[in-house]
Amino acid sequence: MSKLNRGTICVEDAEVLEHRAYADDQYVLRLLAPDCAARAIAGSFAHVRCSEEVPMRRPLSIMRARADEGWIEVLYKVVGHGLQRLAEAQPGDRISMLGPIGNGFTVDKQRTTALMIGGGVGIPPLIFLAEQIAATNAPVNAVAMLGSEIPFPFELVDSQIALDGSPASATASLECLERIGTPSRLATNAGYPGCYAGFVTDLSREWLQSLPEEERATVQVYSCGPGPMLYAVEKLASEFGLPTQLCLEEYMACAVGGCAGCAVEIHTPDGPAMKRVCVDGPVFAGDTVYPDLA
Structure with missing residues (x-):
């Protein structure tokens, strides 16, 4: 990170x-x-x-x-x-x-597809990441799969960017990502038009399964959202053998490392250790957050 x-x-x-x-x-x-x-x-x-x-x-x-x-x-x-x-x-x-x-996402230029999976108020860091990738002309293609169970607080448009393998029912995208050339697809269980009916991890799985094996091997997953979603993202990535970077959301008091109120257990080569989400994170390698899925 x-x-x-x-x-x-x-x-x-x-x-x-x-x-x-x-x-x-x-x-x-x-x-x-x-x-x-x-x-x-x-x-x-x-x-x-x-x-x-x-x-x-x-x-x-x-x-x-x-x-x-x-x-x-x-x-x-x-x-x-x-x-x-x-x-x-x-x-x-x-x-x-x-x-x-906080420590941010690190774009791995050896993996040329950045799959960004976001949920709810966890979407913002991924919009920022997509804009950073676009602005730096990195040799990385960004794809965003975003989910929400309440109305998306963004302008939605019918995507004009083709994304082979995405379900035909998923036609809506974020205008702010469309504008910078980043394809996005949306998921919800709330029945919003143009959105995939289901969880964002199910939408992501369908797309990953459609990729040829050699193309899927180029994918790096970046994710932010509620804890249960992050667990599902890490489980999905482990099924396909893909590395992940997870941006954690925790309550915190000082936010500068002094109180340790946001500490979580992270698994290191030396064993479990308590790390502060504010300054050691909020971005961690997914297999250190959920080692049982590695």
Whole structure:
């Protein structure tokens, strides 16, 4: 994984530039945070103070960063009092934040297909990763399989990018990925039009099974989402012998490694060890998170 340099974590009094509301209490927040924007990588996050009355910050994955314009975007769903207060923020308001924090995804250029599997509010780091791959002209083809059981908080379009092997029923894609040439397909059990009817891992399995063996051997899996989904992703990848990088989501207090409140068990060559998701992660090799599936 890309290594964290603690000297790159910035404290910023960020200005709210845009705050867009979507169905089911989902929001996309754009913040003017030039220092964070200049250093952010796919998989890193910002630790945001929701209001002056709520001292505990919230970790929010960075979905986009524009160093030239000095802003970052995060997606969140309102859960609890803190994020409810954040949802009240208006353009021009100031928000205290730390960032970027964490080790991000590492693009393996020896594996020329990046399969990105995301679920819910775990989708943002994968959008960032797709944009990074496109911007650097890396010799890697990105493919996104994304799932949600509530309306996707993005503009959806009928995909104009062919993706051989994807189910015919899966026609919808994210406009933001379509724009950069990254094919995406969507999955849900909620019956949304243009989406595959089922779990995102089932959609991914159908596509992987359609690939010739030599092409499937070029795939590297990147994933972020809820724990049960990540377990299913690792299980799927192990069936096909594919390496994974998993971006974990955990509650945390300090987010800079001091409190160890976000520690999880990671399996190393020397045995199990407690690692902090904030600074040792949030991205880990999947076989170190779920060694029973390796």
